[in-house]
Amino acid sequence: MELPQVLVLGPPSIFPYLESQFPNRFFFLKPWLYNLPLTQFLTSYAQSTQALLIRGGGSTQLTSAIIDCLPSLKLVVTSSVGVDHLDLPELRRRGVAIANAGNLFSEDAADMAVGLLIDVLRKVSAGDRFVRQGLWSKKGDFPPGLKLSGKRIGIVGLGKIGSEVAKRLEGFGCKVSYNSRTKKSMAPYSYYSNVYELAANTEALIICCALTKETYRLINKEVMQALGKDGVIVNVGRGLIIDEKEMIRCLIQGEIGGAGLDVFENEPNVPEELFNLDNVVLSPHNAVMTYESKVELSKLVVNNLEAFFSNTPLVSPVVD
Numbered sequence: 001m002e003l004p005q006v007l008v009l010g011p012p013s014i015f016p017y018l019e020s021q022f023p024n025r026f027f028f029l030k031p032w033l034y035n036l037p038l039t040q041f042l043t044s045y046a047q048s049t050q051a052l053l054i055r056g057g058g059s060t061q062l063t064s065a066i067i068d069c070l071p072s073l074k075l076v077v078t079s080s081v082g083v084d085h086l087d088l089p090e091l092r093r094r095g096v097a098i099a100n101a102g103n104l105f106s107e108d109a110a111d112m113a114v115g116l117l118i119d120v121l122r123k124v125s126a127g128d129r130f131v132r133q134g135l136w137s138k139k140g141d142f143p144p145g146l147k148l149s150g151k152r153i154g155i156v157g158l159g160k161i162g163s164e165v166a167k168r169l170e171g172f173g174c175k176v177s178y179n180s181r182t183k184k185s186m187a188p189y190s191y192y193s194n195v196y197e198l199a200a201n202t203e204a205l206i207i208c209c210a211l212t213k214e215t216y217r218l219i220n221k222e223v224m225q226a227l228g229k230d231g232v233i234v235n236v237g238r239g240l241i242i243d244e245k246e247m248i249r250c251l252i253q254g255e256i257g258g259a260g261l262d263v264f265e266n267e268p269n270v271p272e273e274l275f276n277l278d279n280v281v282l283s284p285h286n287a288v289m290t291y292e293s294k295v296e297l298s299k300l301v302v303n304n305l306e307a308f309f310s311n312t313p314l315v316s317p318v319v320d
C-alpha cells in the first residue's frame with residue numbers, strides 16, 4: 001500500500017526521533033536531500049502533497065510564496081506551540097487546517113522560565129564560571145545575587161505557560177501580577193492592562209505571550225526603563241517581543257539589572273554583545289524541549305497526521 005505523503009520543512013528537531021519511532025507510517029518528502037532551490041523542489045515533487053510538517057521557533061517561515069507552490073495543501077502540523085512562522089491569513093483563506101503542539105510544553109517552558117529567573121537573580125551560571133575559571137581562590141568572595149522569595153514578578157501573557165509560571169512563583173512566595181489582552185476573571189493575581197504599568201510595579205518581567213502584531217517589540221525602551229536598574233527580564237516567548245537592540249543597550253548601561261533569554265530575534269544568531277555580560281543567561285531556544293516532551297511531541301505529531309489521513313478530527317487543532 002502506498003504510504004501517505006508528508007512534506008517536511010525545517011526539519012523539526014524531533015524529526016529523526018519521530019522517524020525512527022514511527023517507521024512505515026508515512027512517506028516523508030525531504031527537500032534537504034535534493035540539491036534544488038526550495039520552490040523548484042516543491043513545484044517538481046510536491047504538487048500532490050496534502051500534509052506538511054514544519055519546524056517551529058521562527059527559523060523556518062511558511063510564507064505565501066511557499067504556500068503558492070503547494071496547490072494540494074490541506075494540513076500544516078507545526079512542532080511548536082507558537083504559530084508566528086505560519087502565514088495564518090493565507091492558510092485560513094485556502095481552508096488549510098493547522099495543528100500545533102497544544103499545551104504539551106507548558107510545564108517545561110514554565111520550569112525553564114523560573115530556572116532562568118533564579119539563575120539571573122542568584123548568579124548560578126556566573127558563579128559556575130567564576131569557580132571553573134579558578135577565580136575563587138584568586139579573587140576571593142563572589143558578589144551576592146538578589147533574592148527571589150517575596151519578589152514582585154510580572155508575567156506578560158497569562159495563557160497556559162504564564163499560568164504555570166505563576167503557580168510556580170507562588171510557591172516561592174512571590175507577588176505575581178500580569179498583563180494580557182483581557183483580565184482573567186479566575187486568576188488570583190493583580191491585572192495591569194498596560195505592560196508599562198506592570199513593569200513599573202514589578203521587579204522582573206517574564207515574557208510568556210505569543211508573538212503577534214500586537215506583541216511585536218512590546219517590551220521597548222519605556223517598558224525597560226519602567227522596570228528599572230535592578231529589574232530582570234526573562235523571555236521564553238519569542239525574541240521579537242523585545243526590542244533586542246534596546247535591551248542590549250539597557251543591559252550594558254545598567255538601566256536594567258539582567259536578563260534570562262531562551263529566544264532571540266534572529267535565531268540561531270545571538271548578538272555577540274550578550275556573550276560578555278555576566279548578568280545575562282543565554283539558552284538556545286530549548287525551554288520547551290525535554291526528553292519527555294520530545295517523546296510526547298512525536299506521538300502528538302503522528303496522531304495529528306493520522307487523524308488527518310483517516311478523516312477524523314485533529315488532536316490539537318489551532319483555532320482562531
Ligand SMILES: O=CC(=O)O
Pocket residue numbers: 056057079080081082083101105237288
Ligand atoms: O518555542 C517553542 C514553541 O513555540 O513551541
